[in-house]
Amino acid sequence: MIIKCPYCGPRDVIEFTYQGDATRKRPEPLSNDPDVWNAYVYDRSNPSGLHREFWLHSGGCRQHLVVTRDMTTHAISSVAFARDIASGGQA
Amino acid sequence: MTSSRLPRGGRVERSKSVRFTFDGKAYSGHPGDTLASALLASGITLFGRSFKYHRPRGVFAAGSDEPNALVTVLSGDVREPNVRATELEIHDGLVTQSQNRFPSLDHDFMAINQLAGPLFSAGFYYKTFMGPAIGPLRGTRFWMFCEKFIRRAAGLGKAGTAPDPDRYERMNAWCDVLVVGSGPAGLIAAEAAAGTGARVIIAEERPLPGGSLLASAETIDGRDPSVWAREKAAALAAMPNVRFLTRTSVWGYYDGNVLTAIEHVSDFKPNRTKGQPRQRHWIIRTGKTILATGAFERPMVFPGNDCPGVMLADAVRRFALEYGVAAGSNVTLFTNNDSAYEAARALSLAGVNIVAIVDVRADVSGACRDIATAANAELLTGHAVTGTHAGKTLSSITVQHFNAETCRVSGAPREIRTDCLGVSGGWSPAIHLASQAGGKPEWDEDLQAFLPPEPNQNWVVTGAAAGYMDTISVLSDAATKGSAKSRLILPPVEAPMLDASPAPVFQIEPSAKSQKAFVDFQHDVTADDVRLAYREGFHSVEHLKRYTTLGMATDQGKTSNVPGLAIMADARGISIPEAGTTRFRPPFTPVSFGALAGERYGDLRPHRLTPMHDWHLANGAKMYEAGLWHRPMIYGSHGETVEQAYVREARAVRQSVGIVDVSTLGKIDIQGPDAAELLDRVYTNMFSTLPVGKARYGLMLREDGLAFDDGTTWRLGETQFLMTTTTANAGPVMQHLEYYLDCIWPELRVHLTSVTDVWAGTAVAGPKARALLEACVTGTKVDNDTLPFMGIVHSKIEGVPVMVCRLSFSGELAYEVYCGSGYGTRVWEALLTAGKPFDVMPYGLEALGTLRIEKGHVTGAEIDGRASAHDLHLDWMLSKKKPFIGSAMLGREGLKDENRLSLVGLVSLDNQAITGGSHIVTDARPREPADSFGHVTAACYSPALGKYIALALVKHGTSMIGNRAFATDLLRGRHCPVEIVSHHMYDPEGSRMHG
Numbered sequence A: 001m002i003i004k005c006p007y008c009g010p011r012d013v014i015e016f017t018y019q020g021d022a023t024r025k026r027p028e029p030l031s032n033d034p035d036v037w038n039a040y041v042y043d044r045s046n047p048s049g050l051h052r053e054f055w056l057h058s059g060g061c062r063q064h065l066v067v068t069r070d071m072t073t074h075a076i077s078s079v080a081f082a083r084d085i086a087s088g089g090q091a
Numbered sequence B: 001m002t003s004s005r006l007p008r009g010g011r012v013e014r015s016k017s018v019r020f021t022f023d024g025k026a027y028s029g030h031p032g033d034t035l036a037s038a039l040l041a042s043g044i045t046l047f048g049r050s051f052k053y054h055r056p057r058g059v060f061a062a063g064s065d066e067p068n069a070l071v072t073v074l075s076g077d078v079r080e081p082n083v084r085a086t087e088l089e090i091h092d093g094l095v096t097q098s099q100n101r102f103p104s105l106d107h108d109f110m111a112i113n114q115l116a117g118p119l120f121s122a123g124f125y126y127k128t129f130m131g132p133a134i135g136p137l138r139g140t141r142f143w144m145f146c147e148k149f150i151r152r153a154a155g156l157g158k159a160g161t162a163p164d165p166d167r168y169e170r171m172n173a174w175c176d177v178l179v180v181g182s183g184p185a186g187l188i189a190a191e192a193a194a195g196t197g198a199r200v201i202i203a204e205e206r207p208l209p210g211g212s213l214l215a216s217a218e219t220i221d222g223r224d225p226s227v228w229a230r231e232k233a234a235a236l237a238a239m240p241n242v243r244f245l246t247r248t249s250v251w252g253y254y255d256g257n258v259l260t261a262i263e264h265v266s267d268f269k270p271n272r273t274k275g276q277p278r279q280r281h282w283i284i285r286t287g288k289t290i291l292a293t294g295a296f297e298r299p300m301v302f303p304g305n306d307c308p309g310v311m312l313a314d315a316v317r318r319f320a321l322e323y324g325v326a327a328g329s330n331v332t333l334f335t336n337n338d339s340a341y342e343a344a345r346a347l348s349l350a351g352v353n354i355v356a357i358v359d360v361r362a363d364v365s366g367a368c369r370d371i372a373t374a375a376n377a378e379l380l381t382g383h384a385v386t387g388t389h390a391g392k393t394l395s396s397i398t399v400q401h402f403n404a405e406t407c408r409v410s411g412a413p414r415e416i417r418t419d420c421l422g423v424s425g426g427w428s429p430a431i432h433l434a435s436q437a438g439g440k441p442e443w444d445e446d447l448q449a450f451l452p453p454e455p456n457q458n459w460v461v462t463g464a465a466a467g468y469m470d471t472i473s474v475l476s477d478a479a480t481k482g483s484a485k486s487r488l489i490l491p492p493v494e495a496p497m498l499d500a501s502p503a504p505v506f507q508i509e510p511s512a513k514s515q516k517a518f519v520d521f522q523h524d525v526t527a528d529d530v531r532l533a534y535r536e537g538f539h540s541v542e543h544l545k546r547y548t549t550l551g552m553a554t555d556q557g558k559t560s561n562v563p564g565l566a567i568m569a570d571a572r573g574i575s576i577p578e579a580g581t582t583r584f585r586p587p588f589t590p591v592s593f594g595a596l597a598g599e600r601y602g603d604l605r606p607h608r609l610t611p612m613h614d615w616h617l618a619n620g621a622k623m624y625e626a627g628l629w630h631r632p633m634i635y636g637s638h639g640e641t642v643e644q645a646y647v648r649e650a651r652a653v654r655q656s657v658g659i660v661d662v663s664t665l666g667k668i669d670i671q672g673p674d675a676a677e678l679l680d681r682v683y684t685n686m687f688s689t690l691p692v693g694k695a696r697y698g699l700m701l702r703e704d705g706l707a708f709d710d711g712t713t714w715r716l717g718e719t720q721f722l723m724t725t726t727t728a729n730a731g732p733v734m735q736h737l738e739y740y741l742d743c744i745w746p747e748l749r750v751h752l753t754s755v756t757d758v759w760a761g762t763a764v765a766g767p768k769a770r771a772l773l774e775a776c777v778t779g780t781k782v783d784n785d786t787l788p789f790m791g792i793v794h795s796k797i798e799g800v801p802v803m804v805c806r807l808s809f810s811g812e813l814a815y816e817v818y819c820g821s822g823y824g825t826r827v828w829e830a831l832l833t834a835g836k837p838f839d840v841m842p843y844g845l846e847a848l849g850t851l852r853i854e855k856g857h858v859t860g861a862e863i864d865g866r867a868s869a870h871d872l873h874l875d876w877m878l879s880k881k882k883p884f885i886g887s888a889m890l891g892r893e894g895l896k897d898e899n900r901l902s903l904v905g906l907v908s909l910d911n912q913a914i915t916g917g918s919h920i921v922t923d924a925r926p927r928e929p930a931d932s933f934g935h936v937t938a939a940c941y942s943p944a945l946g947k948y949i950a951l952a953l954v955k956h957g958t959s960m961i962g963n964r965a966f967a968t969d970l971l972r973g974r975h976c977p978v979e980i981v982s983h984h985m986y987d988p989e990g991s992r993m994h995g
């Protein structure tokens, strides 16, 4: 699998570290709702088809990327900096 | 002699001879021979014994699909088992051995297994070795009892134990177009692709290009097709944009159009050039893949179909045309399609005597009849082979009338004397790579075979692999698939009008009592096994495969796949496509571990050395590998045990002063206006209130509320901190912080830099630590006012800028001295010089561990990913004033459970060591102690207490203090009486470090 890092260019997957589901939203820090936190920490979906996930370019620029990947074909349809998306940008 | 070398023909170099041995006997062949062709030429037809029944087996195929003729290649002490004799090129000095026979191939004791046939039928292992429910052999113990006998009886070749002396290489390559196979389709597709200027790699698994053209009686461009292929290949190889790899088997197809291949660089050579690898592992990234992998002929399943002398019709042809070898002196053919007639024509032209052609079809075309007549072969249409007679090789076959519509056998058996039977059950496109790539194969009713799936990446399949079975349509398909823009003028082909579509006949079943009919030769799976699997409810192809092991041998069912499915479909009364097929998995052919490893063997880890490493070695340090780091364990002197050394070192720290290399601690430089805010969020305690020039001990949790890491963080400026982490967690903590900054809190203006390797660190600990520093630190005082507990000063030692922080892991008055890593040894030596009047002693990890165990300080052994802050008595660090990572999950039930393990100390009551990892039990019986309620995390001899002590995580820990128990270690046979005590075993008030 090749991930096109927006900073470093296309690189082999061995340079990256998988950092989990990028569709989850961390609850408000002050929330004490155990169900909400439990869902955030433990529940993961395993969709057949497109999925968004975090990959850290650990052997490159060390930025987290949001990679949109088809779970059935491993085809990557978009890659963006996680920071940009977390700041309100679109993938 | 049954098989022999023909007077002419083949591409072996008849003028030269090559000497080799098989089972200790010397033979000779010619350059260009495989082991199979050379042995057949010498009249050898018995090659091995079968997997379960030890039945005699001969050569069945002529290439990578060979299921039977597997041999072991010996080279000194090195043995390579399960090498296909049909692919093994002979060379002078080659030593080979047959497999799975005892004591010899001709006299095999285990052939008795044939009589025990029913015992070894499908599911035998599952049914038999569940074992009785009670008794000494209950459950899997029965299997463990029987295993060694069965392992001796069943199996393939034996793996060697000697190290592999050969060199292997790994190569990465990329191209615009990768062509797999160089038969007619591969050559034309490559020519079309290369003509557009594309960068092309062609991979051919055999030594010569040409594929099926190497054994063809047709003509292309008026010439022998093998000559045409050789010239075409040479022209392609000469093009600057083409790389032509022979003896290169493409074995894996992965995501992103990445394919893997093994190139046999020198394993076919008697003498390898120095430094030349034996094999080269290719990882090829390609824009487009053209799969021109051809097709495999299928066998027919009929009684006695596995004896030596029965082989694929195509194999008989290839041995004759490629190697000039007649596989028998009186050959018969048995077929359900026209391709066997082309084989008959080619064989007859090559001088092989064809006795008869047995065809299950009631009628055949005029072209077929003409061929039979020209070959002077008796044509038996509407007939089938219903039995074989063989000792070590075939002597005759039985034929009977057969109705292809009803698949019924009738009439009196007739015996035909023959020593070689060529079988054709139709052709299966070699769709293995396309199937690996991920698609679902599609059944073709006409060919009675699975065709490659729709591409899910940029690949195409061409030629026979795509279902084109005659040369003319293969060439035109390949030209189009090679390049849509292709303007190639295709050469004229002369070939008889034959149709490869077979009659849908897969199995001949004359009666229940006939001989065994094999489907999977390599795993000894019979047609009866497949039907048994059906009767026992294993209907899906996936279950069939696992229950019978059909197709799971080293040949991956290249010959057995479709016949096995056909028999299951028949048993279920459904069609083959309804029964479905399993997905092929890499590797297409077996790959050696050596080739996969390439140059990457032995110790491949980086070794991380601290700046003071050489000093440690020069001063008697015994090193210890902590993750990637090398750290001094002890500084031993002669005759001293490890325990004596660390006790001496730890005692010196408590009595005077010692220094220890702490450069391995993780260090992260954290800068930015929001640096303090980040720390407040990731640590459980507050850091924004920390004054500049002070340090604080911090604890991090994971999001699930369990403890993650601890360390001190120093505030070097309003917006700058230096975080330290445990040695093991330097990477994970960095990644943790990066994750939150990138993905959760992008609004925080903070930058992180890993500076672990930038700073050398030395801890100076002991009652004389301050006196030592006073003797060498310049530019500042180090008294209690200037440098209070957790204070930081910037100063110099021997002119080298240093940062000194007063913090303690040992519980003594202690400091950490950091300097640029290039000055590490200089500062280390300066500290030793300054400490001379106090008998300063360097100490290692063992003493460091002893000091912290005495103090009850936790490290990775206790912060094990399962412990909470509460378990470790660190709840005082959990701020109530702010949320932090993990705070929301702290209150959940599981973390409040009073049965959780918590940290305690242990003192040995028998004055002997407590062993690490021991379980805590109350039962005094050492042999079968009752339930464990905790475990030892770290243990040592404490010089300060004069006792063997340990830290442990124990259920109801705190309330157990004062109780007695046992630390039991069944592995080391130690059952130690202990008293449970507070984890603060030494100086619980902390008066020493504050002094």
Ligand SMILES: [Zn+2]
Pocket (backbone or CB within 6 Å): A005, A006, A007, A008, A009, A057, A060, A061, A062, A063
């Ligand atoms: Zn990058």
